[in-house]
Amino acid sequence: MDLETAQAVVFETLQRATSQNSEVLKPAEQKLKEWETVPGFYTILFNIFSTHSVDVNVRWLAVLYIKNGIDRYWRKNAPNAISEEEKATIRRNIITNFREPVNQIATQLAVLISKIARLDCPREWAELIPTLLTAVKSEDALEQHRALLTLYHVIKALSSKRLLGDRRLFHELTANVYNFILNLWDSHTCLAINQLQSV
Numbered sequence: 001m002d003l004e005t006a007q008a009v010v011f012e013t014l015q016r017a018t019s020q021n022s023e024v025l026k027p028a029e030q031k032l033k034e035w036e037t038v039p040g041f042y043t044i045l046f047n048i049f050s051t052h053s054v055d056v057n058v059r060w061l062a063v064l065y066i067k068n069g070i071d072r073y074w075r076k077n078a079p080n081a082i083s084e085e086e087k088a089t090i091r092r093n094i095i096t097n098f099r100e101p102v103n104q105i106a107t108q109l110a111v112l113i114s115k116i117a118r119l120d121c122p123r124e125w126a127e128l129i130p131t132l133l134t135a136v137k138s139e140d141a142l143e144q145h146r147a148l149l150t151l152y153h154v155i156k157a158l159s160s161k162r163l164l165g166d167r168r169l170f171h172e173l174t175a176n177v178y179n180f181i182l183n184l185w186d187s188h189t190c191l192a193i194n195q196l197q198s199v
Contacts, residue, residue, distance in 0.1 A: 003040070010035065010044045011058070018057040032065060037080035042069050043089055049105070050093070056102055063108045066090075070115045091116060091125050098135045098146040106146050114153035121158065122169060128154065129173060133180060151177075 016028035035041045042065075048054060049062035073082045082090075094113055100106040113128075121128050132154065135147030155177070158170050 003044070006040065007044045007047060010041070011048055011054075014048065014058045014061050015055070017061055018055070036065075036069060037073070039083055039086065042066055042082060043086055045069075046090055046093060050097055052101060056105070059102070059105055060108070063105055063112060067108060067112045067115065070112060070119075074116065074119055087120075087124075091120065091128075095128060095131045098138075098143045098150070099140070100146055101142075106149060110146070110150040110153040113150050114157035117154045118157040118161065121154070122173065129177065133177070136180075136184065151181075 010032075013028050013031050016024050017032060019025045019028070045062040045066045049059040049066070051059075069082065072078065073080055074087065075081060094109070094116070097109065100109055117125065117128055132147050132151045135143055136151060138144045138147065155174070158173065161167065161170060
């Protein structure tokens with residue numbers, strides 16, 4: 001089955017999985033569960049939830065399935081692990097999506113990125129933090145807000161790592177990020193104070 005056909009089948013199944021009718025819902029959930037270990041499934045889910053014209057409930061379900069798949073199949077030693085090629089595709093594409101219009105999906109996306117970051121950053125995903133910092137500097141308020149939300153979740157996830165090597169890498173990372181975030185906070189605080197004084 002080619003990618004376009006597979007994507008259409010997964011999309012239709014996700015639509016059925018959002019149904020309130022249990023006779024439609026249960027078989028769809030079972031089919032999605034079967035596909036969890038099929039190569040390319042998470043890339044298809046990513047493509048579906050990245051399409052903003054798709055129904056919000058379908059997009060929400062797609063991002064939840066990806067998040068659960070990260071927990072179960074992202075590690076190299078996991079049974080039926082996601083292939084390195086698919087992981088690289090997901091990592092590359094997921095950090096280009098800082099314009100998510102739906103708050104709940106944006107939050108799930110930030111959590112999803114943080115879960116991947118905890119496992120892969122900085123060794124396999126060195127470009128994550130520089131990309132986040134570039135997005136945080138954006139003039140677009142939505143993009144900046146989404147990037148800050150993601151940065152928050154990523155730093156929270158990375159700070160929970162306990163191995164000495166991971167702690168050292170986190171310290172180096174935060175040393176580079178701290179001054180930037182402090183300056184950003186200072187400029188936003190000054191702007192807010194100026195706006196309050198002008199009222």
